[in-house]
Amino acid sequence: MSDGKDRSPSPADVCIVGAGPAGAIMAYSLARRGHDVVVLDAGERYTQQDHHRRMEMWLRPDFEREAFWVDEARDRYSSTGDIFARLNKVRVKAVGGTSLHWDGNTPRLHEKDFEMESRYGLATDWPISYADLSPYYDLAEREMGVSGIDDNPHGPPRDSPYPLEGFAPSYSDELFREACDELGISMATQPKAINSEAYDGRSGCIGYGVCNACPSGAKYSAEVHARKAEAEGARIVDQVQVLAIEHDDDGDSVESVVYVTPEGTEYRQEADHFVVAAGGIETPRLLLLSDSDQYPNGLANSSGAVGRYLMDHPSVETRAVLDDPTWQNNIGWVSSRSDEFYDHEDPVPGSFHLTFGNNAASNSGGAQTRDPAMSQLLGAVGSVEDMAGLATDPFSQTQLGEDLELPTTDGPPYPVSIRGAGEMLPRAENRVTLDRSTTDTYDRPVPSIELSDSDHERETMAYCLEVQADIMDALGAEITGTLTLEDREMSSHHMGTTRMGTDPQESVVDEYCRTHDLGNLWIASSSVFPTGGANNPTLTIAALALRTADVIDEELR
Amino acid sequence: MTDSKSTLTDTRDDLPSLSRRQLLAALGGAAVAAGGYGYGVGGGAGLTPGGGGDASDAPASDAHIETLTALAEAIYPPSMPVDESWIENRVFGRVEPQEGHFDQLVAAVEAVDEHARARFGGPVTALSPGHRRGVLHSMGATEVHPTADGTTAERVRFYLLGDLLYVMLTAPESSDLTGIANPPGYPGGTDVYKRGPGGDGQ
Amino acid sequence: MWEKLQRSSVATPVVPEHVALASGAGFLLVAVATSARIPVAVVGGLLVAAALFVGPSAALGGTSGLVIHDLFRGAVGVGTLTLAVWLCVFVGLLAWFSPALAGGRARLSVRSPPRALRSYVVGTVVAGLYATAASAWVATVAGHERFYTAAADLLPGVLVAGLVGVAAIVTARRLGRAVSVPRATVGTRPGRLTTLALFVVGAAWLVGAIGTDLLAHDLGLFPTDIQLAYYVAGLLGTGSLVATVGSAVLLSVYRYGELAVVLSAPLAGVLSWVLVSLGRTRVQSPTPDIDFVNGGTDND
Incomplete structure (x- = not known):
């Protein structure tokens, strides 16, 4: 599949592996300051038309949604834990990364998430505090274009207003509000990286209602920063698979990354600094694959922590029906949330947040599928x-x-739903390893994912389900079903597998996301989170990437 | 990145499901070739797009649109307004979801029409809506899962039924049927979701 | 079995005029039925029953009538082929099974109506199973339809053939049109055990392929075997015998179900051939088998 593009190496100050939010934002941040940046991504680059195609694939149950980017041989993996990893359903290998099909939710982590050990005696503290990251949260919100309303009584403190005006609650949010008021549960609007008005050269949301495959460009994806980085002189090389990272004789610094083009040509990209920004699964995998005599257990892995402490966000959901209309499926995104239960006093139950469904009815199905x-x-x-x-x-x-059977929100009864996502504690046995019995297109062992819940997650989410049931009761809704932890598969948030810490014996990267072992190797990914909190990680990924970019910029001066 | 729910039909992922269907298609192709059936074969190795010529410019002729509209009238509930220009705009005016999709759709339309002529005594357009549904049923298209690379019947289900349902469910014209004022896939703005059932207009 | 069939067709001459006549009649029947939107299975069933009057010419005539009709409509395709296969296999086997069809000169057995009825019904059932499975197989292999939908479409034809045929035999007897029963060549028709065995094979082929095809198609909703395995583990658990066997079976069907349907025809064919050969050995043995279910002592 030769497309005539030049994919040979070029002189670079910084080489970034992965063009998702972390990689693309960092590329822009560095290129903007005059550094030569090369970004290598395994996936393709898509056009606006492609996003229209993706929308249809997303909506039609007879299409395979992921067919767009999944290369089954290349993206193979194993899943061995209690929880099915469903990797290729949730991660995207393409320029833009998984932000190509995220929902655009940008809550911040809370202060307590950085202090789990000192506050609760659980897990570990981050080497940085919320206050350290706060200015970068502000910056990340401006970069991504976050629409929000500062109305969250239980949200983390903010130093500046949201860059864009927020979206108002939905009709059904207002129904829930009455119930929550009765129970003393606060609700707040959901901040989102979706333009409420034109911003940064992109239009405001026009309500396609298919956020996971937004065709309008109103929702942020890292394609935005890939474009902006290129405009600042960075090079984005798509469809190249990085095979290994090579270090110098001393094992103190990285010299090059080896990658292969679609035509099968292998190249070495050299640079002064290297950033691995390949997500919570492929990042540790690449390090494990880059083992050497100095690093027999994988590059930057003298701690043995690479691949360990995998976390996601366990979630549960309660579905119910009301006698009165609930006006579902008229917008794609969640508009309200509750952080009432996020900042808990006791260690257990842990943090969770609630979101109130705007799409409680299935918007596909009916005659579009056939019952088996x-x-x-x-x-x-x-x-x-x-x-x-x-x-x-x-x-x-x-x-x-x-x-003809139609997907419908008509009633009575009318559907409503509440979802809750909670924190998962890091445990060493939840991990990404190499499955040497299975290989990908490049003959490399595939990642093997082992993930199981512990009592902390089970107790937290059981409590979450109780709260959901209470709200449904107060609403006068009749519960029709729940999705419990027993039903769950791994979520799309893969965290913890190259954890951040001060002790090189215990962690992979330092507080600036530089690996303890190699001075010019950095990691930009949710894989550095020592704990994962209960909130969507993307804004934190972006904030950390911007913070690391500042440090790399200083090093390059 | 909120997770979508997992259901039986919604757990899509990963490893090659190998080429069971390809094998079948290949065997089918060989059988058809061996049988010397060169004429009018609708299935086998692949639906053969009809018409020839400017497939990329205008994959469907007026006759195809007419037939597809007639089928839409039979597939949609009677209260769904539909005419040829609507079908042409909605179906063939959208971004082609995958390369070759429209050609496969046209081939499916032809396969249905051919079956109608062979076993129902005339083209689809000459049949009553009930008989049009009968054609789809007797082809085996209503009792299979939509499968893009399956048998002719499965392709009719995937391309023809699937496309018609998709364009209907993403159009505000279906709002009365589904109760969804701003159906997913239609850019109906960001006011509708706040408005509630008491509001008016789209 | 094919050798047998050939022999039986030698014993039951196909009369050219009958074929020509039947072609015309077949064409008309198909044309009329099509215009009246009568399901194709009914047309097929009527043509099979017509073999009672004109022998296997009915199948040939019906098939050529069908092809001509579809040619006129510009719609010759796999649908034509599958119906033709159904007719030919059905009538071919029926002629072999049923003495009432063996003469080829419009003979209805009224000398021994219960036997004729019995042999016709048994023949229709067994031939119908084979014809339906063979036709559905062709539809599948040609990429036209799933095995199970194709089979479901034609199965009513077996019922039609049976009912109309039985009605014809009974009516003929009532009318008292005594016609001598043609004597088929000894040994060309299967014995009771062979018939029973063929029934079992035909039924297993049809039912087994329908079930396998249906299950394979449903399991195909899982895009990958990994997901199926997880689903099955959730359903049946792990470790137990049921879980192990269950998941192995489901994964096999997932991976090889459609291939199994494709291979079902050769398998059923070979098995039938072996059974018929064994049956012939028995018939040719010094002790004559007088237990023909479907011809009884008429045979000798």
Whole structure:
């Protein structure tokens, strides 16, 4: 698949592996200050038209949503824990990274998330505090274009207003508000990296309602900073797979990264500094794959922590119905949240936040899919009525015309939902390793993910479900179903696998995200989070990347 | 990055499902070739897009649009307003979701029409809506999962039914049927979600 | 089995005029049925029953009528092929099974109506199973339809053929049109055990392929085997015998189910051939097998 692009190395001050939010924002931040930056990404670059295509894939249940970027042989992995990793469903290998299909939620971590050990005796503290990161949170919000309203009584402190006016609560949020008021639970609007008005050369949201595959460009994706970095002179090289990171004879610094082009040509990109920004799974994998005599357990892994302490955000959901209209599915994003239970007093139950669904009804399905005939068959066993139905319709025929089954929000009853995401404590046995029995397109062992919940997560999310049930009761809604931890798969937030810390024996990177072992190797990713809090990580990823960029900039001067 | 819920049909991911279907298609292609059936074969190695010529410019002729509209009238609930220009704009006016998709859709339209002529005594447009549904049923298209690389019936389900349902459900014209004023996939602005059922207009 | 069929067709001459006549009639029947939107299975069933009057010419005539019709409509395709296969296999096997069809000169057995009825019904059931499975297989392999939908479309035709045929035999008897029963060549028709075995194979082929195809298609909703494995583990747990066997079976169907459907025809064919060969050995043995289910003593 030769497209005539030059993918050979070029002189660089900084080489960044991965063009997701961390890599792209850092590339822009450094290029803007005159440094030569080369960004290597395994995935492709997409066009505006491609995002329209992705929207259709997202909405149609008969398409495979991830077909757009997933290369099944290249992206192979193993999943061995209790919790299915579903990696290729949630991560994106492309210029823009996983921000190509995020929901755009940009809450910050709370102060307590940085002090888990000193406050609760749990896990570990971050080597930095919320106050250290706060100015970078402000900067990240401006870079990404965050719309928000400063109305969260339990949110972390803010030094400056949101760059864009926030989105108002939805109709159903207001229904929930009454119930929450009754229970003394605060609600707040959800800050989002979605333009409420034109910003930074992109339009305001026009309500396609398909945020995960936003075709309008109103939602931030790291493509924005890939473009801006290029405008500042950075080079973004797509469709190149980085195979290994090579260090000098002493093992003190990195000399080059080895990558391969679609044509199969191998190159070495040299630079003064190297940043691995490949997400919570591929970042540790690349380090583990880059083992050497000095680093037999993987590059920058003298602590043994590379790949360990994997965390995600366990989530639970309660679905219910109301007799009155709930006006669902008219916008793609969540507009309200609650941080009432985030800053807890006792160690357990831990932090969680709630979000109130605006899409409680399935917006696909009906005749777009067909019920499996086998489930109909199994369901009919033991029921005379169903057996009779089976005789007339053995293969689960789809009705058309008058009887066409439509996805609908019409009622009564009308659907509502509350979701909660909580904190997961870092545990060494939750980890990313190399599965040497399976290889990818480049003959490299694939990542193997092992993830299980502990009592902390179970107790936290059990409490979260109780709260959800209380709110539904106060709302007068009848609960129709819950998604519990038993139902869960790994979330899209992969954190902790190259943790940050002051002790080189315990952690992989220092407080500026420089690896303890190699002076010019940095990591920009949620993989550096020592603990993960209960909030979406992207804004924190961006803030940390901007902070690291400042340090690299100083080093280069 | 909020996670989407996991359901049986929604757990899409990962490793190669190998080429079970490709194998089948290849075998089918060989069988058809061996049988010397060169004429009008709708399935096998692939639906053969009809018409020839400017497939990329205008994949569908007026006749295709007419047939597709007739099928839409039979597939949609009767209260869904639909005419040829709407179908042409919504179906063929959208960004082609994958390369070759429109050609496959046209081939599916032709396969249905061919079946109608062979077993229902005339083209789709000459049949009643009930008989049009009968054509789809007797082709085996209503009892299969939509599958882009499957048998002719599965492709009809995927390309023809799937496209028609997609354009309907992403159009405000279906709001009365679904109760969704600003359906996902339609850029209906950011006021509707706040308005509630008491409001008016789109 | 094919050798047998050939022999039976030698014993049951195809009359050219009948074929020509049947072609015309077949064309008309298909044309009328199509215009009246009568399901294709009904048309097929009627043509099969017509074999009672004109012998295997009905199948050939019906098939050529069908092809001509579809040619006229510009719609010759896999649909034509599958119906033709269904007709030919059905009538071919029925002629072999049923003495009432063996003469090829419009003969209805009224000398021994219960036997004729019995042999016709048994023949229709077994031939119908094979014909439906063979036709559905062709539709699948040609990439036209899933096995199970194709089979479901044609199965009513077996019922039609059976009911109409039985009605014809009964009516003929009522009318008292005594016609001598043609004597088929000894040994060309299967014995009781062979018939039973063929019934089992035909039923296993049809039902097994429908079930496998349906399950494989449903399991295909899982994009990868990893996800299926996780789903099954959630459903059946892990470690137990049920879980181990269950997940192995489901994963096998997931991976090889469609291939199994493709291979079902050769497998059923070979198995049937072996059974018929064994049956012939028995018939040719010094002790004559007088237990023909479907012809009884008529045979000798």
